[in-house]
Amino acid sequence: MTSPDTDTAVPRTTDPGPTLVLPAEADGCPFDPPSAYRQAADHAPVTRTELWDGSSCWLVTGHQEVRAVLADQRFSADGRTPGFPFLTPGRRELANRTPAFIRMDDPEHARLRRMLTTEFLVKRVEDLRPALQRIVDDTLDRMVAGGGPADLVTEFALPIPSLAICLLLGVPYEDHEHFQRQSSILLDITAAEEQVAGAQRELRSYLAALTADKRRAPTDDILSRLAVREDLTTDEAASTALLLLVAGHETTANMTALSTLALLRNPAQAARLRSGPAEAKVAVEELLRYLTIVQLGLPRAATEDLELGGTLIRKGDGLLCMLSTANRDESVFPGGSDLDLDRDARRHLAFGFGVHQCLGQPLARAELQIALRTLFTRLPDLRLAVDEDQLSYRTTMVVHGVHSLPVAW
Amino acid sequence: MLVSVDQDRCCSAGQCVLTAPTVFDQSTEDGYVQLLQERPEPALAADVRLAAALCPGRAITVSESA
Numbered sequence: 001m002t003s004p005d006t007d008t009a010v011p012r013t014t015d016p017g018p019t020l021v022l023p024a025e026a027d028g029c030p031f032d033p034p035s036a037y038r039q040a041a042d043h044a045p046v047t048r049t050e051l052w053d054g055s056s057c058w059l060v061t062g063h064q065e066v067r068a069v070l071a072d073q074r075f076s077a078d079g080r081t082p083g084f085p086f087l088t089p090g091r092r093e094l095a096n097r098t099p100a101f102i103r104m105d106d107p108e109h110a111r112l113r114r115m116l117t118t119e120f121l122v123k124r125v126e127d128l129r130p131a132l133q134r135i136v137d138d139t140l141d142r143m144v145a146g147g148g149p150a151d152l153v154t155e156f157a158l159p160i161p162s163l164a165i166c167l168l169l170g171v172p173y174e175d176h177e178h179f180q181r182q183s184s185i186l187l188d189i190t191a192a193e194e195q196v197a198g199a200q201r202e203l204r205s206y207l208a209a210l211t212a213d214k215r216r217a218p219t220d221d222i223l224s225r226l227a228v229r230e231d232l233t234t235d236e237a238a239s240t241a242l243l244l245l246v247a248g249h250e251t252t253a254n255m256t257a258l259s260t261l262a263l264l265r266n267p268a269q270a271a272r273l274r275s276g277p278a279e280a281k282v283a284v285e286e287l288l289r290y291l292t293i294v295q296l297g298l299p300r301a302a303t304e305d306l307e308l309g310g311t312l313i314r315k316g317d318g319l320l321c322m323l324s325t326a327n328r329d330e331s332v333f334p335g336g337s338d339l340d341l342d343r344d345a346r347r348h349l350a351f352g353f354g355v356h357q358c359l360g361q362p363l364a365r366a367e368l369q370i371a372l373r374t375l376f377t378r379l380p381d382l383r384l385a386v387d388e389d390q391l392s393y394r395t396t397m398v399v400h401g402v403h404s405l406p407v408a409w
Numbered sequence: 410m411l412v413s414v415d416q417d418r419c420c421s422a423g424q425c426v427l428t429a430p431t432v433f434d435q436s437t438e439d440g441y442v443q444l445l446q447e448r449p450e451p452a453l454a455a456d457v458r459l460a461a462a463l464c465p466g467r468a469i470t471v472s473e474s475a
């Protein structure tokens with residue numbers, strides 16, 4: 001590990017493979033990762049890739065290698081670590097602001113995450129199921145009452161997680177149009193730096209004001225519990241609330257709409273989902289694996305020289321962990337390019353891995369299980385109201401999905 | 410099979426509780442993993458092994474010989 005490659009900043013590897021420029025353009029089936037990522041994965045689990053600013057980093061595509069990186073804290077998730085890869089100028093802009101704990105390393109990350117862990121315990125979310133079922137039923141009632149066709153994204157998929165996270169966090173749902181618009185800018189990789197900075201400023205000041213209100217008059221919700229803590233600044237509380245608000249609704253919403261489309265294309269599979277709550281649990285894990293909506297690689301930077309899948313990674317190298325290709329790794333999921341709701345998909349990495357693994361996953365699972373099962377049970381004739389080739393996909397967003405999904409029933 | 414957990418490594422993601430609910434629990438006080446039984450019966454062995462593999466903090470150790 002000593003020979004200095006001073007002439008090139010590129011670490012040595014046995015065979016880096018063809019250089020790929022990121023983010024790769026979507027092509028082919030909207031449910032499959034872009035072919036450029038699949039080709040990289042076929043070549044080797046760790047390959048070289050180039051970013052928009054001409055810098056290069058490692059593309060990690062294998063299941064074992066993605067797990068190894070995400071479980072090892074010598075790979076930093078802090079945007080200020082030298083070599084941290086940014087997919088766009090907007091992403092880099094975000095890293096310069098007060099980050100939330102998703103972009104911090106331990107011990108700071110653990111300190112902030114642990115303030116929330118009891119909020120998302122599996123059994124706590126189990127207790128929330130009746131409330132979530134009510135949200136789903138009411139939302140579906142409203143969609144049906146409006147008469148078909150309806151846009152499933154705005155009428156069903158988005159309101160459910162928004163209502164749920166507003167309820168838990170203590171954010172007034174009346175403000176949802178405002179925060180949904182701002183958070184979609186944050187997750188749009190084509191948004192300009194100033195736009196991203198503006199959206200973040202908006203949301204932060206909105207949440208900081210709300211935090212101050214809660215501190216004065218606490219209610220029974222997460223934001224109030226954060227606001228009254230003495231070991232947390234208003235700034236930190238607002239950053240944490242922002243993370244929960246953004247992470248908590250776009251992801252589940254897109255997963256709901258994209259899952260619905262996948263099931264409409266595979267009616268035999270949809271029958272599986274209807275058969276019972278236990279089947280719905282198995283089905284949702286497979287949908288999480290197959291659709292892997294976090295379509296951009298999870299960024300990390302090496303803080304030491306390390307070996308990964310036979311490749312030497314140098315201190316200061318950036319890495320992007322591709323959950324989508326890891327979740328189709330044939331060595332773990334044979335026939336993984338197909339959706340198979342009978343599959344035991346629990347080894348999927350759709351929620352990431354390691355200390356940053358999704359905090360909201362019990363909530364996301366419960367929302368998806370209830371929403372999809374209720375939708376397909378109550379509307380057995382659910383169908384697309386447009387030709388499939390008219391749908392447009394969220395190919396330039398951090399979270400994959402479909403922009404709108406007109407349905408009839 | 411002997412199971413042990415390391416609370417210092419636990420990041421409270423709850424994979425263990427989902428996978429083997431009769432062996433693992435999460436504390437309502439602090440969210441950390443709690444071991445309900447150290448020597449689960451052989452029928453639970455596959456679930457416990459999967460829970461250890463899924464644990465994102467690598468907080469679960471399974472020793473087969475003990």
Ligand code: HEM
Nearest residue numbers: 101102247248251252255298350351352356358359360364
């Ligand atoms: C289907 C839905 C969801 C998916 C696919 C998803 C996916 C992910 C992934 C991949 C990460 C890891 C990021 C990284 O390591 O860099 C993550 C982190 C996170 N997610 Fe989710 N998520 C979902 C729903 C939710 C919900 C409903 C909430 C909250 C209410 C939430 C809150 C969080 C938080 C707070 C983190 C940061 C955890 C940390 O850094 O310690 N997510 N999510």
Ligand code: SF4
Nearest residue numbers: 419420422423425464
């Ligand atoms: S799976 Fe691991 S990290 Fe998650 S709660 Fe259980 S022991 Fe803790």
